[in-house]
Amino acid sequence: MKILLMEDDPVLGEIIADYLQQYYNVERVFDSAQAQERIDTTHFDLLILDINVPGKSGIELLGQLRSFHDTTPALIITAYEDTAHLKQSFDAGAHDYIRKPFDLEELRLRIEKSCVLFHIEQERAVQIGEEMTYYPLTHQVVEGDHAHTLRPKEAEILEYFIAHPGRVIGNEELIQNLWRYEEMPSDATLRSYIRKIREVIGKERITTQRGMGYRYE
Known part of the structure; x- marks a missing residue:
């Protein structure tokens, strides 16, 4: 399973990526421009997108992807606590949403749920x-x-x-x-x-x- 992680916080991004690498193939980017470039050239099974990143926000990037009929499952992560950003994320095409700070095991459980929901085949270990x-x-x-x-x-x-x-x-x-x-x-x-x-x-x-x-x- 190949995951694109977009997180601009260098410390948090490294912590998340290092943890998930134990279970999945994870590629990390820092902003929406890098994310778009990788999405254009690589197949990903799941997108994990932070909202507040340089350039387009995670919500804006996801909305743009959906406008071009990209149906890759997307999970939004954010420090925002209001319901407005939650609604915007789902309206843009996200299937799940998790607020920071979150437990890494909870994130993995949500990813596993995504695999079942979207019939993403897990690699044989x-x-x-x-x-x-x-x-x-x-x-x-x-x-x-x-x-x-x-x-x-x-x-x-x-x-x-x-x-x-x-x-x-x-x-x-x-x-x-x-x-x-x-x-x-x-x-x-x-x-x-x-x-x-x-x-x-x-x-x-x-x-x-x-x-x-x-x-x-």
Whole structure:
């Protein structure tokens, strides 16, 4: 699930983005011009828009998007407490509204409700041990409050190991399945990729079987 977060407060924006990155693919912008630019070039499953940002307000931006028949679900966040802004938000096309300060878990619950309401498909999460989760869509490995994004080829290799747990996989098998003939890497390059993956998920999860290959457990 890909979310666009528009929040101009640098501290609050970072707190929200860091929290949501544990569960979703989140892209953060600071104003309506940046938001419009990203919306024009990228598909988002959900928009989270602050009202009071530089340029067009979140309400104005949403109204403009709806005038161009953009139906992306939108959740408005704001420090305004009056009902006038609440009404304006819904009139502009928002499906939900949350006032600051809010609990981050409440925000996530509202996002989960949006997924059900608009039939947004959640990406499959893969558990790696008790405390670590891998998200194939975003190539992110998340452990506690820390998230690490793998490079595309690192993600491909990890996903191949995950699909074949407990089996010894040699260099030749990895290369034949994950590279085109004209792009085949050297054994040293492959070892470098696997070393990087081990640094993220732990050396004990991909063990070397001397003279044979690697085993993911």
